[in-house]
Amino acid sequence: RLLKTRDMLLFLVFFCCLSASMGSDEFHPNPAHASSTRAADLAELADAEDIGYWMDAGTEELIKALDNTRNENVAKNIIIFVGDGMSIPTVSAARTFKGQHFPSSGEKSVVPKDGTSEEIFWESFPNMGLSKTYSVSSMTPDSAATATAMFSGVKTVSWTLGFDSHIIPDDPASVSQATPVPTILDWAQEAGMKTGIITNTRVTHATPAALYAKSASRNWECDSEFPKEGAEGLKDIALQMMEESPGKDTDLIFGGGLAPFVNYDLIKP
Numbered sequence: 001r002l003l004k005t006r007d008m009l010l011f012l013v014f015f016c017c018l019s020a021s022m023g024s025d026e027f028h029p030n031p032a033h034a035s036s037t038r039a040a041d042l043a044e045l046a047d048a049e050d051i052g053y054w055m056d057a058g059t060e061e062l063i064k065a066l067d068n069t070r071n072e073n074v075a076k077n078i079i080i081f082v083g084d085g086m087s088i089p090t091v092s093a094a095r096t097f098k099g100q101h102f103p104s105s106g107e108k109s110v111v112p113k114d115g116t117s118e119e120i121f122w123e124s125f126p127n128m129g130l131s132k133t134y135s136v137s138s139m140t141p142d143s144a145a146t147a148t149a150m151f152s153g154v155k156t157v158s159w160t161l162g163f164d165s166h167i168i169p170d171d172p173a174s175v176s177q178a179t180p181v182p183t184i185l186d187w188a189q190e191a192g193m194k195t196g197i198i199t200n201t202r203v204t205h206a207t208p209a210a211l212y213a214k215s216a217s218r219n220w221e222c223d224s225e226f227p228k229e230g231a232e233g234l235k236d237i238a239l240q241m242m243e244e245s246p247g248k249d250t251d252l253i254f255g256g257g258l259a260p261f262v263n264y265d266l267i268k269p
Helices: 002-020 036-048 051-066 088-101 143-152 172-177 184-190 237-243
Strands: 196-202 252-256
Touching (some): 143 184
C-alpha cells in the first residue's frame, strides 16, 4: 500500500509539473491567435467530426469488440514479423505519414489531414499488447538482448545472444556459467513444424541470430571477429547456423551477409 501511495504521489507531481509547462508560448500559441484560414479549416473539421460522428465511431468499436469470438484452435502457421527499433513513437510517425499521404478513404480534403486518426493495418487485429523493451543490464537495450527475450521469453544481458543473465559480454569464459535458452525456433522444430528465417539484414545479425545462436557477443559473427584466446570449443555465429541446431535444421533462410561464410584468403582475384 505504501508503494502504491508513493507511486501515486510521484505521478501527481509529474502531472502538476507537466500541466504547469503547458501554457501558451511561441511554440504553443493560443488558438485565439489562429488565422482566419485556420479558423475556416477548424469549422470544416467541426462539421465533419461532431459529437454524432464520435458517438457512432465509439458504438461501432464497442460492437466489434463484443462480437469478437475467441479462437482457441491450434495455430497451423506462426509468422513473427519483427520491426527492429519499431517503438511507439516510430509507429505513431508511420500512422501520421500514412494518413497525410495515403489516406485509406482515398478522398482529398481541402483541410490538411493531421494523419493521427488513420489506422495501420495491424491496429485492427482483435488482440494486441505491449512489451517493456529493457534488458537485464540496460534501460535502453540492443537488438541482441531484446530479440533473445522476444524469441525465448527470457531477458538477458545487452550485446549477448541466447544465454540467461549469467553471461558476461565479450567474455567467452562466462559461457560455462550461463544457461542456454531455447527459442521459438527450437520449439517449432521439436513440434515437427517447417521453419524459416527471412531478413533484410545479415542472417548473422543480432535479430535473426537470436533465433539460433548462443554467443557472449553479437559481434562474433565469423572467425575473424572471434576472440583469439579463451574461446576454445566455441563457435562463431555463422558456424553455429551451419553446424548446430536449430540453425542447421531450419528449412529456409533468406537474407544478406555473405562475408561471414566466406574465407576471402582462399579467393584469388
